[in-house]
Amino acid sequence: MLTVNDRIEKYSTDEIEKFKMVSTSTIGHFTDFGFLANYECTIPVTKVSGEVTTVKLSSGDGYPLNTALQQAKKGDILVIDTSGNKTHACWGEFRARKAEEMGLSAVIVNGAVTDISYLRTSRVPVFYESISPKTTRVLKLEGEVNTAVSVGNVVFESGDYVIADQDGIFKINQLNYKTLIELAIEKEKKEKLKRMENNAVHCEKK
Numbered sequence: 001m002l003t004v005n006d007r008i009e010k011y012s013t014d015e016i017e018k019f020k021m022v023s024t025s026t027i028g029h030f031t032d033f034g035f036l037a038n039y040e041c042t043i044p045v046t047k048v049s050g051e052v053t054t055v056k057l058s059s060g061d062g063y064p065l066n067t068a069l070q071q072a073k074k075g076d077i078l079v080i081d082t083s084g085n086k087t088h089a090c091w092g093e094f095r096a097r098k099a100e101e102m103g104l105s106a107v108i109v110n111g112a113v114t115d116i117s118y119l120r121t122s123r124v125p126v127f128y129e130s131i132s133p134k135t136t137r138v139l140k141l142e143g144e145v146n147t148a149v150s151v152g153n154v155v156f157e158s159g160d161y162v163i164a165d166q167d168g169i170f171k172i173n174q175l176n177y178k179t180l181i182e183l184a185i186e187k188e189k190k191e192k193l194k195r196m197e198n199n200a201v202h203c204e205k206k
């Protein structure tokens, strides 16, 4: 049985523009919640962000991913919950090729990936936990698309917004994002000034 929910839009274009302005390490000054810890990334990422499409797999069945890739939109971050499977890689070269074609921003998976040499050349970054030669298969057993999933101890739903950079991955929390983003933008402005002052002092000393 495959459950497919409609895609949800949670944030306005203006709000999304603001989210893109801040780094994860600035948000980390104000909250501990919403961060995924210890994920590897296939390529060096300076900054990536996007709305979330979720998919939940079971028993090494990769089939729901086909549906998720049909539901996802350009710019999305695909969040894959393997339901605890850390050995059967659900993401490899051909999924990556599809993601490139669609223009996905990134993929986050709480399990294994495969075809790592290809993934390291793909422009779509994949945040993952492990590498495995064993893969999921098309079993058509069970799965969910755009339901709530838990990945890296964070709950993700369709339409959530994720920002990721070299310091980590952060999911915007609908409960407090207005305050949090204003605080983060303000802090980044202050830090920019501080940086300029610092550099000026440095130049004077030379």
Ligand SMILES: O=C([O-])CC(=O)C(=O)O
Binding pocket: 062, 089, 090, 091, 092, 093, 094, 095, 096, 114, 115, 135, 136, 137
């Ligand atoms: O089919 C899979 O589950 C993963 C894979 O090898 C690919 O995407 O090329």
Ligand SMILES: [Mg+2]
Binding pocket: 092, 093, 094, 114, 115
């Ligand atoms: Mg493959």
